[in-house]
Amino acid sequence: MKTPFETEERRAFRKTMRDFVTREIMPFADAWDEAGEIPWELHQKTGALGVWGFGIDEAYGGLGFDDCFMRAAFNEEFGRSGTGGVGAAMNGRMISIEPIHRLASPEIKDRVLGDIIAGRKGSSLGVTEPGGGSDVANLKTTARRDGNHFVLNGSKTFITGGMTSDYFVIPARTGGAGLGGISLFFVEADTPGFSRSALPRKMGWWCSDQATLFLDDVRVPAENMMGEEDRGFLAIMENFNLERVALIAAMLGMMKACFEDSLAWAEERETFGKKMIRHQVIRHKLADISTSIDAVEAFLNMICHNVNEGPMPVAEICKCKVFTSKALEKVASESMQILGGAGYLRGNRIERIYREVKVMAIGGGSEEIMRDLAMRQMGH
Numbered sequence: 001m002k003t004p005f006e007t008e009e010r011r012a013f014r015k016t017m018r019d020f021v022t023r024e025i026m027p028f029a030d031a032w033d034e035a036g037e038i039p040w041e042l043h044q045k046t047g048a049l050g051v052w053g054f055g056i057d058e059a060y061g062g063l064g065f066d067d068c069f070m071r072a073a074f075n076e077e078f079g080r081s082g083t084g085g086v087g088a089a090m091n092g093r094m095i096s097i098e099p100i101h102r103l104a105s106p107e108i109k110d111r112v113l114g115d116i117i118a119g120r121k122g123s124s125l126g127v128t129e130p131g132g133g134s135d136v137a138n139l140k141t142t143a144r145r146d147g148n149h150f151v152l153n154g155s156k157t158f159i160t161g162g163m164t165s166d167y168f169v170i171p172a173r174t175g176g177a178g179l180g181g182i183s184l185f186f187v188e189a190d191t192p193g194f195s196r197s198a199l200p201r202k203m204g205w206w207c208s209d210q211a212t213l214f215l216d217d218v219r220v221p222a223e224n225m226m227g228e229e230d231r232g233f234l235a236i237m238e239n240f241n242l243e244r245v246a247l248i249a250a251m252l253g254m255m256k257a258c259f260e261d262s263l264a265w266a267e268e269r270e271t272f273g274k275k276m277i278r279h280q281v282i283r284h285k286l287a288d289i290s291t292s293i294d295a296v297e298a299f300l301n302m303i304c305h306n307v308n309e310g311p312m313p314v315a316e317i318c319k320c321k322v323f324t325s326k327a328l329e330k331v332a333s334e335s336m337q338i339l340g341g342a343g344y345l346r347g348n349r350i351e352r353i354y355r356e357v358k359v360m361a362i363g364g365g366s367e368e369i370m371r372d373l374a375m376r377q378m379g380h
């Protein structure tokens with residue numbers, strides 16, 4: 001759809017991203033997913049595009065500017081690859097870059113941000129715990145002050161990049177119960193007492209790693225506290241907004257992939273003496289898929305505009321994330337239906353996307369939590 005927000009720069013940026021994904025990812029995505037890993041080289045190739053540097057000062061290796069439309073385009077093009085695991089493995093670091101940039105000490109920023117943004121090192125955000133991910137205010141990991149250090153104890157799970165990242169942003173309880181007692185910490189993977197184990201086999205996202213992290217008397221310097229003591233909950237919540245925009249954009253790319261592949265199939269395959277596209281039922285399915293894409297795209301564009309202009313449209317982001325994962329669920333199912341048995345075979349975008357719907361409906365704030373937060377943001 002045409003949009004009033006299109007500019008020459010944004011068009012050129014999208015083309016760069018599309019060309020990159022088409023050349024560097026799509027031909028290999030299936031093999032990487034089956035192998036359960038991606039060569040580290042892709043981190044560096046992606047890093048060289050600068051895409052992890054949105055909103056980050058140039059002094060730290062960032063782009064020195066931000067644009068939500070470009071953020072969305074980049075995530076959408078990764079989504080279009082139809083292999084969510086690649087997007088998770090590469091772009092999972094985005095949710096830790098922002099808090100490091102905003103809240104870590106100048107020494108830490110100087111030392112690590114350039115490497116993370118360039119793809120030489122990996123970083124992760126570890127919020128979710130074995131006891132639960134939705135109720136962040138209730139997290140159990142503790143950080144006890146001991147002189148000039150904090151000592152962390154607890155466990156995190158489902159952490160994307162957890163097996164391969166060098167740096168972690170870890171919220172832990174420094175104060176009393178509830179949201180007012182949480183602080184953020186910068187933790188390096190080689191700190192004594194830090195260990196990790198890979199999650200068992202997953203429904204999708206095969207080529208990205210998720211880990212359980214164990215913090216067993218992990219001592220970090222007091223300067224590794226990020227931001228103010230006991231004020232970490234708000235920082236986590238603020239960080240979720242751009243993560244959710246990225247997920248919405250990735251889902252938009254996934255829906256476009258479903259449309260492209262099911263349309264191509266319907267135009268090619270014949271049943272009952274004519275091309276499938278000539279059967280009205282199939283045409284209606286495709287029209288509905290295309291309508292869902294238009295609706296999400298329009299919603300996302302308005303969100304990007306409002307993110308750029310401020311203030312952060314939190315309720316709309318929450319509502320759009322639910323709307324999009326629900327739309328994706330239907331789109332993935334209907335496009336696989338168009339492919340028939342062929343869609344059920346491994347090695348095609350639609351089959352993978354169908355298996356990756358649920359992680360989008362749960363990760364980064366589940367559908368239930370998104371609806372609840374939207375209502376609260378609207379004052380109810």
Ligand SMILES: Cc1cc2nc3c(=O)[nH]c(=O)nc-3n(C[C@H](O)[C@H](O)[C@H](O)COP(=O)(O)OP(=O)(O)OC[C@H]3O[C@@H](n4cnc5c(N)ncnc54)[C@H](O)[C@@H]3O)c2cc1C
Binds near residue numbers: 124133205365
């Ligand atoms: C592949 C993958 C990658 C992930 N990567 C990361 C990562 O990098 N970092 C990280 O910190 N986390 C990560 N997560 C964790 C993710 O954020 C959590 O799974 C999510 O927040 C939900 O938490 P939970 O699984 O503990 O479910 P729970 O919080 O136990 O909730 C279970 C179900 O109950 C529903 N529910 C909970 N409370 C309510 C309520 N009050 N009302 C109605 N329904 C409710 C939830 O919506 C959910 O459907 C990842 C998860 C997956 C699957």
